[in-house]
Amino acid sequence: MEKKTSITFLEYLDKIKNPDEAQYNYAEQIKEVKIVNNFISKFSGVVFVADFQTGTYPFMGEGIKDVLGHPLEAIQEGGMNFIAYYLQVPKLIDNKCMEEQFKLYSNLKDKPLADIRFKMNAPITDGERKTRYFSQHIKFILKSNDGHPLGFYGYCTKVPIAEEKKVTQHIEFLNKENNEWQVYSSLEFYLEVDxxxxxxxxxxxxxxxxxxxxxxxxxxxxxxxxxxxxxxxxxxxxxxxxxxxxxxxxxxxxxxxxx
Structure with a gap:
């Protein structure tokens, strides 16, 4: 993994995108998210699987419009670049979040990606050009030969706009001794605040x-x-x-x- 950290998510996505590479079969992850799809949809949530190589979503639940404010068809057509375009995450904050992820990759050692999860709260502009907030919980999908994750899967839910408008990113490790998740990194950025x-x-x-x-x-x-x-x-x-x-x-x- 290259140690350069002054990079945004979109720049990172462009760096590793390779639609001509042999495609990974996401059947296992799609099956897993489908199991929880009906349950999470009752709480204004939706499950998805994302593919870094193509910048697309091999699977996304139909409740996505209720969460992000954009129709499923538009997201399927525009892919991850479409979502990134509407995310209201300043470049400086995006850089810092990516920096924490690079630190994580360089310190993984023998920890499998299955034992790591990410939580992120962020604002997004919906189809009516209004700001709404969502919470995203994801896990990365294995690692390719060059050390980059191939994609990720998880779910996101709609959250009310809090008094303190902020972007958060939390990275957690699973402690198998007590089967509890422990915080590896926690970032909070307050928006609209000097x-x-x-x-x-x-x-x-x-x-x-x-x-x-x-x-x-x-x-x-x-x-x-x-x-x-x-x-x-x-x-x-x-x-x-x-x-x-x-x-x-x-x-x-x-x-x-x-x-």
């Missing part, structure tokens, strides 16, 4: 003290608040800025001239 205003005044104040090397206890004493409050602010800041530790958080503060 990056420089993502943190509150109190959080920026705490961030400045973090950059000075102060502990949560020391910051609590400085600001006359509880240690629990400081730790809660830390946790919220890490989540909103997609930072994994204090060093990432400080880097974010410097990049956005907050400290």
């Amino acid at each position: 990056e420089n205003k993502l943190l509150s005044k109190r959080e920026i104040e705490i961030l400045k003290w973090i950059s000075e090397g102060l502990s949560s206890e020391a910051i609590a004493t400085k600001l006359y608040i509880s240690v629990h409050t400081v730790r809660t602010h830390r946790k919220n800041m890490l989540k909103r800025t997609n930072s994994t530790n204090s060093a990432d958080l400080i880097r974010y503060g410097i990049e956005h001239k907050l400290i």
